[in-house]
Amino acid sequence: MSVPNEPSRRGFLGLSAAAGATLLLGSACGGGGGGSAGNGTGKIRALFMKQAGYSESDIRKMTAAFHQANPKISVDVELVAYEALHDKIVAAAPAHTYDVVLIDVIWPAEFGSKRIVTDVTSKVSGGIKSGMLPGALATAEYRGHYYGLPWILDTKYLYYNKAHLKKAGVDEGSLDTWDGVVAAAKKIKAKGIVDAPLAWSWKQVEALICDYTQLLGAYGGTFLTPDGKSAAFQTGGGLEALKFMRGTLDDGLTNKGSITWIEDDVLKTFSQGQASFMLNWTYGFAGANDPKASKVAGDVGVRRTPAGPGGKRPGVNGSMALCVSGGSQNQAAAWTYITYLTGASVQDRYATSSLPCWQASYDDPQVTKANPDVVPVAKEQLADLIARPQVPRYNEMSQVLQSQLQRCLAQGEDPAAALNAAADQAKRILA
Amino acid sequence: MPASRDRRGQAWFALALLLPAAVVVFGVVLYPALRALYISFFDVDSPMPGAYPFVGIGNYRDVFTDPQVWSAAGHTVYFTLVSTAAELVFGMLLALLMNAPLRARWLLRAIVIVPWALPTIVNGAMWNGILNSQSGVLNALLTQLHLIDHYVSWLGSPFLALNLVIVADVWKNTSLVAFFLLAGLQTIPPQLSEAARVDGAGPVRTFFSVTLPLLRPTIAIVLVLRTMEAFKVFDIIYVMTGGGPASGTQTVTFLTYLKAFSDQRYGYGSAMAYLIVIVILALSTIYLRLLRQSEMGGAT
Secondary structure, eight states, rough: OOOTOOOOOHHHHHHHHHHHHHHHHHTOOOOOOOOOOOOOOEEEEEEESSSSSSSSHHHHHHHHHHHHHHHTHHOOOHHHHHOHHHHHHHHGGGGTOOOOEEEEEEEEHHHHTTSSBBOOOSSSSSSHHHHHHHHGGGGGTTTTOSSSSSEEEEEOOOEEEEEHOOOOHHHHHGGHHHHHHHHHHHHHHHTSOSSSSSEOOOOTTHHHHHHHHHHHHHHTTTBOOSSSSSSSTTTTHHHHHHHHHHHHHHHOOOOGGGGGHHHHHHHHHHTSSSEEEEEOOOOHHHHTOOOOOSSSSTTTEEEEOOOOOSSSOEEEEOOEEEBBBOOSHHHHHHHHHHHTTTHHHHHHTTTTSSSSBBGGGGHHHHHHOTTTTTTHHHHTTTSEOOOOOOOTHHHHHHHHHHHHHHHHHOOOOOOOHHHHHHHHHHHHHOO | OHHHHHHHHHHHHHHHHHHHHHHHIIIIIIIIHHHHHTTTTBOOOOSSSSOOOOOHHHHHHHHHHHHHHHHHHHHHHHHHHHHHHHHHHHHHHHHHHHHHOTTHHHHHHHHHHHHHOOOOHHHHHHHHHHHHHOOOHHHHHHHHHSSSSSSOOTTSSOOOHHHHOOOHHHHHHHHHHHHHHHHHHHSSSHHHHHHHHHTOOHHHIIIIIHHHHHHHHHHHHHHHHHHHHHTTOOOHHHHHHTOOSSTTTTOHHHHHHHHHIIIIOHHHHHHHHHHHHHHHHHHHHHHHHHHHHHHHHHHH
């Protein structure tokens, strides 16, 4: 019993589908559009990470101080775990959700080339260029363009439990090489002080690549061939680094939990006295020395990352930068906020959480007195950093490598076979 | 004529009332679905607007030839089969217990519903805590019972990790299965079991010969429903293992997410999503058929 002109269910759905298809084709491939400077006041949203570096409380205090100094700008702060940061920035980009985003040193190539973050080269003044540490400034640089200002300058240091070393009769000076660390770990294990003295961040996430990079550097390896078109980690230092990692697992020196840990887990294990050594970021020193959270407070030693057989000991460049997002409609206010947070006075005040990016800060008593143990080590280590490959499809390459490294570490695959498989898969990504 | 005009007016009025809901459905279901289909034919490598090369069915072809996808499909099938089977067995035991004339039956039912009421993210975080190799209660318990002498890295080996994610999933979803089956059990007239008992059948025989055959329609629905859900598993993997170790817990939906958002291969990710949709559609067709059959069975 249909009535003429009555919109049937099928007709209605058909109409909706047709409307959808029309809109779809009209909208081509994506929403969004370019950003605009805005009037330099009003509300902006900023995305940070809740892990390592500055704590949530630090960021909220910094922002509160910024509000006092800039009452016409209001900032909404949002924090996510590091593991969710990249995807959150990407997913929010077309909707212009955030005006300021914190990005890792490995993302400028990807984000810059896709206009997810704004090119701020013209705004990076001579004062910034001459005042900041060169390693820090490179954090947000890709092909001669700047996409943000460095805010977290970090690398991984070797932390050790002095009490464990003393009990085992190990000299701290022997920790300058990985061979020395392994020998010390064997003594500690043999004396029953700790069952597995080494703790690492070897979960199948970016943290694994950070630890691997540091070891690859120590063994004199490189990620890519000089022309940047092929993988090179499957030979030389890259292969030796993985053999070293696997060897410490096979010898029972590395805690097997490492395969499931990120830096926070490693810090907890070390802080409970269940590990004698850890590689960790700057925040690890303050964390392990916090008597409220750590059983080993006061017993924590920090040194440069140990050297491999060739004497090389670069730290992984784990810096991060604050960027104006590509679609921000209030870029002027976003830039004001970024310059405030990355300014020397703010960075110096919070130097126990993350070391400043400014050269002069390392002679500032506010910084050196706050970190008497870390600053001298950092001064040397930050001058010797190794970068992960700056390629636009970095995430894909990292995932391939993470998976194959874990095939060796967790499944017992031969190190050369695992890295060859990764190099094979990397061909498509680097092409 | 006036009657016809009146009905036409009513129809347009109904359409006007439906419009807000239709706009929402269109905005959050139809438009994204069509858009994903459109994108799946392009090599889209950025979330930003732009002209991306048309690749036809290239993305679909790449999905079928990617060994990572087949590996993830294997994990997904294993996860689906084992978790659904375990949930059915444990769900049945719980349902029988909840259906028994116990004094504190209300309390038992309230307790059983708790795991299902927990958000999956919380459930995953809780199991991560239990299984943590250094501070987890499982290692502490087993060590104190002298069942292990070294702490075990429960999520450190791929196959073990996959099975433990299944345990976490089963712990949560068994409640749902149990309540479905309880509803089915309550439709079985008690006289049938009594008659079987009078005829000399024991409780086990009664269960297999009377209860189980009558529960078949409910079991079928539960099976297909849970299979569909298990096939789409994502959040518990994201929280507990992140797909590791050695990609051993990567499922198809998790891999789709990685490809689309981490790798920014939106075309490829959309193609994967559509292939998953086809599998889910096949399962849901079976589900709807079974539902219809059981309804018809109930009517006769």
